[in-house]
Amino acid sequence: MTQKQLAGIDWDADSPIVARQLIGVTVLIDGVGGRIVETEAYDGEDPASHSFAGPTQRNIAMFGPPAHAYVYLSHGIHWCLNLVCREAGHGAGVLIRALAPDVGVDQMIARRGTPDLRNLCSGPGKLGQAIAVTRALNGLPLDAPPFTLIAAQGTADVVTGQRIGISKAVDQPWRFGLAGSPYVSRPFR
DNA sequence: CTTAGGATCGCCT
DNA sequence: GGCGATCCTAAGC
Numbered sequence: 281m282t283q284k285q286l287a288g289i290d291w292d293a294d295s296p297i298v299a300r301q302l303i304g305v306t307v308l309i310d311g312v313g314g315r316i317v318e319t320e321a322y323d324g325e326d327p328a329s330h331s332f333a334g335p336t337q338r339n340i341a342m343f344g345p346p347a348h349a350y351v352y353l354s355h356g357i358h359w360c361l362n363l364v365c366r367e368a369g370h371g372a373g374v375l376i377r378a379l380a381p382d383v384g385v386d387q388m389i390a391r392r393g394t395p396d397l398r399n400l401c402s403g404p405g406k407l408g409q410a411i412a413v414t415r416a417l418n419g420l421p422l423d424a425p426p427f428t429l430i431a432a433q434g435t436a437d438v439v440t441g442q443r444i445g446i447s448k449a450v451d452q453p454w455r456f457g458l459a460g461s462p463y464v465s466r467p468f469r
Numbered sequence: 470c471t472t473a474g475g476a477t478c479g480c481c482t
Numbered sequence: 483g484g485c486g487a488t489c490c491t492a493a494g495c
Contacts, residue, residue, distance in 0.1 A: 320487065328487070338480060356478030358488050375487055405488045445487055465488095472494080482484090 286423050288431035291346035291365050295321035295372040298365040299456045302374055304432030309411045311428070312384030314401065316376055317458040318465060320443045322362070324371030327448040331371025341419040342371045349427070351418040358405025359413040363422065377404050377444075377455075379411070380463045403465040439468045 287305050289298060299321040307313050322329035324342075330352065331342040341350040342364055350362040350373050366372035379401035381388055388400045388410040401407040422429050437459040442450060444466065457464050 322487075330487075333481090336481075352487085353479060354488055355476080355486060357476070360487070362487085377487085403488070443487070447486090470495085473492090475491095476489090478486105480485090 286347050287429035289347075289365075292367060293365065295323050295365050295374055296454050296456075298363070299374040299454065300438055301432075302363065302376075303438050303456055303458050304434075304436035306382065306428075306430035306432075307376065307379070307411075308383055308428040308430075309413065309417070310426045312387050313411045313428075314379040314382035315432075315458075316378075317380050317461040317463045318376075318378035319456045320375040320377055321454040321456070322373055322375065323366075326452070326454075328443065328446040328450075328452070329371065329373075331373070335371070339371070342373050343369055344419060345421075347422045349417050349420050349422060351413055351415055353415070354405060359408040359415070360404040361408060361411075361413045361417070375404060376407060378402050378457075378461075378463055378465050379407055380458075380461065381410070384411075398462050402463050406465075441468045 289301050299319040302316050302319050324331045330339045335343045345368045346365045348364045361376045362373040364373045381400045400410045439459045440453045441455045443455045457468050
């Protein structure tokens with residue numbers, strides 16, 4: 281399997297396309313994780329994106345090859361996971377906002393400190409804590425350990441909405457979710 | 470159920 | 483020095 285076909289995703293496509301395709305894909309770090317139920321798309325020409333102002337030391341991974349990870353620290357507290365797409369140089373990526381906890385649930389419960397399944401991975405920061413996202417993962421390829429990606433089974437029923445927690449390009453409907461999932465960070469409307 | 474504020478630190482100006 | 487692709491808690495309705 282070539283990297284561009286990893287998990288059945290067209291990694292060279294624009295980030296909204298990839299963000300939609302990622303719904304239902306299983307992502308694991310060291311064998312812990314689950315099915316992606318919520319994503320957000322970002323792009324180098326998108327004012328809300330970290331990559332909008334061009335490459336910097338922090339966001340350099342977004343300008344690297346697709347199917348790699350971009351990890352950043354949010355509000356000094358939360359490590360958040362993005363998957364890079366398009367060709368190198370575009371600064372495009374997809375923020376993983378929520379998972380359905382499937383594999384290694386006990387470990388996720390221990391890391392999060394709550395047994396509430398809906399509270400384990402329902403948000404980018406929570407998910408980062410649950411599956412142990414760290415700065416060490418920044419720039420790593422997704423087709424090798426500690427990452428495991430597994431293609432979605434069948435067709436996912438995807439809903440769209442406004443991205444959360446940003447102040448620019450608020451009208452861009454680049455948030456994607458699995459319809460009816462109890463594990464999204466906030467309901468779609 | 471909705472809103473408001475604090476925590477906390479690396480990055481950019 | 484200011485600010486954030488967030489989360490948690492507390493208080494108000």
